[in-house]
Amino acid sequence: xxxxxxxxxxxxxxxxxxxxxxxxxxxxxxxxxxxxxxxxxxxxxxxxxxxxxxxxxxxxxxxxxxxxxxxxxxxxxxxxxxxxxxxxxxxxxxxxxxxxxxxxxxxxxxxxxxxxxxxxxxxxxxxxxxxxxxxxxxxxxxxxxxxxxxxxxxxxxxxxxxxxxxxxxxxxxxxxxxxxxxxxxxxxxxxxxxxxxxxxxxxxxxxxxxxxxxxxxxxxxxxxxxxxxxxxxxxxxxxxxxxxxxxxxxxxxxxxxxxxxxxxxxxxxxxxxxxxxxxxxxx
Amino acid sequence: xxxxxxxxxxxxxxxxxxxxxxxxxxxxxxxxxxxxxxxxxxxxxxxxxxxxxxxxxxxxxxxxxxxxxxxxxxxxxxxxxxxxxxxxxxxxxxxxxxxxxxxxxxxxxxxxxxxxxxxxxxxxxxxxxxxxxxxxxxxxxxxxxxxxxxxxxxxxxxxxxxxxxxxxxxxxxxxxxxxxxxxxxxxxxxxxxxx
Ligand SMILES: Nc1ncnc2c1ncn2[C@@H]1O[C@H](COP(=O)(O)OP(=O)(O)OP(=O)(O)O)[C@@H](O)[C@H]1O
Ligand SMILES: [Mg+2]
Numbered sequence: 001x002x003x004x005x006x007x008x009x010x011x012x013x014x015x016x017x018x019x020x021x022x023x024x025x026x027x028x029x030x031x032x033x034x035x036x037x038x039x040x041x042x043x044x045x046x047x048x049x050x051x052x053x054x055x056x057x058x059x060x061x062x063x064x065x066x067x068x069x070x071x072x073x074x075x076x077x078x079x080x081x082x083x084x085x086x087x088x089x090x091x092x093x094x095x096x097x098x099x100x101x102x103x104x105x106x107x108x109x110x111x112x113x114x115x116x117x118x119x120x121x122x123x124x125x126x127x128x129x130x131x132x133x134x135x136x137x138x139x140x141x142x143x144x145x146x147x148x149x150x151x152x153x154x155x156x157x158x159x160x161x162x163x164x165x166x167x168x169x170x171x172x173x174x175x176x177x178x179x180x181x182x183x184x185x186x187x188x189x190x191x192x193x194x195x196x197x198x199x200x201x202x203x204x205x206x207x208x209x210x211x212x213x214x215x216x217x218x219x220x221x222x223x224x225x226x227x228x229x230x231x232x233x234x235x236x237x238x239x240x241x242x243x244x245x246x247x248x249x250x251x252x253x254x255x256x257x258x259x260x261x262x263x264x265x266x267x268x269x270x271x272x273x274x275x276x277x278x279x280x281x282x283x
Numbered sequence: 284x285x286x287x288x289x290x291x292x293x294x295x296x297x298x299x300x301x302x303x304x305x306x307x308x309x310x311x312x313x314x315x316x317x318x319x320x321x322x323x324x325x326x327x328x329x330x331x332x333x334x335x336x337x338x339x340x341x342x343x344x345x346x347x348x349x350x351x352x353x354x355x356x357x358x359x360x361x362x363x364x365x366x367x368x369x370x371x372x373x374x375x376x377x378x379x380x381x382x383x384x385x386x387x388x389x390x391x392x393x394x395x396x397x398x399x400x401x402x403x404x405x406x407x408x409x410x411x412x413x414x415x416x417x418x419x420x421x422x423x424x425x426x427x428x429x430x431x432x433x434x435x436x437x438x439x440x441x442x443x444x445x446x447x448x449x450x451x452x453x454x455x456x457x458x459x460x461x462x463x464x465x466x467x468x469x470x471x472x473x474x475x476x477x478x
Contacts, residue, residue, distance in 0.1 A: 058350075090350075097344050111351045
């Protein structure tokens, strides 16, 4: 490996506006995501986290502005170089996005089979190594629909990692997982980081617990812009009321408990109770 | 077989029941064989293609392929087109043979025609050009059905009337409808070219 390839890749967003058709999701954001670190992108549901990730990996083009990887302006490149650049990225999709028609081993082997002429034994070995890394060596012959959500995510991670990309993007790796599986996923990402110190990992999440476990760097999206972009330490020490509330479910819970809700009119209550009594045969 | 019954009735009004073999063989080989086979395959396999590719779209599998720099046309669509090009002519031939045997059954056993004459009519009616037209039509329909069904599935996410699983079901319906319409239209076009 040359020195140029060895160093880590930084991602810079410049005046970036993202959206769908006529709807702007993120407006003129400027930020940088440091290379060789785990960065967590946080935000409320519908805040544009997945949208940002889909643009980072080049699945959609921004409405305006630039995404700069290292020193390459992603969307100003000829198609061939753009694709070469994208090969440097691995992506873990929200539900793994494994091909349903193939078993795990074939899914993980796919990038190698398509793009290299490695002999079958070598591919098999690399695949089993990667599956073992995510704890799925025993499940190599299973099909994706025979696995739990957590296993699918881990297999998706193995597939994203098999081509050893310098940039790894993960969409909600812990959402929908029980605490044990979430913990395993966090540990997995930290292990990956340890083994590949130069790898830039971007994780989209709204799992505060996992944020504190894995993040070096944090970016918070809110209301079409960036509410925070800095290290985890800076976030912990912030005095900003909004950010504090964001991180602290306790205060939101207290506030929501105090909210007044209007209740049903007494006549309606009476009518509904009678109807239900009749249905349930209570009289 | 229905063709046998109807044809027998119609022909017997003008006193030429003996032509039944000709009617059935030409009707099947030139028109009904390729068209009905194509419509049946559309319902059975075409809809499955659209649904499968549509599900791949909404579950981000197609995005994953793109990120892995795997060309979905070569990886997913080309093999399905190739398979269709092989299967359509084969199944059309099977359909023709079964149809002609069905006509034999109706004509000879139920209506009492002479079996030898029926088969002789079949044999002398069908010429190389008819078989060639049948073959060309089945290839044409294979291209139509596989491309319509694959692309409807592939562009499931572009639908404006619905999203998610609902879009897959709408895409499947519209793929089947569009395929059937195009089959009938291009059947007409192909026939005019050959006559
Ligand atoms: N394909 C699409 N077409 C049009 N609008 C979309 C599309 N995908 C997402 N959006 C809209 O963009 C906004 C941001 O969506 P996005 O999926 O990026 O949110 P998110 O932060 O990932 O949310 P979640 O935490 O629920 O995954 C939402 O308002 C959503 O309705
Ligand atoms: Mg999302």
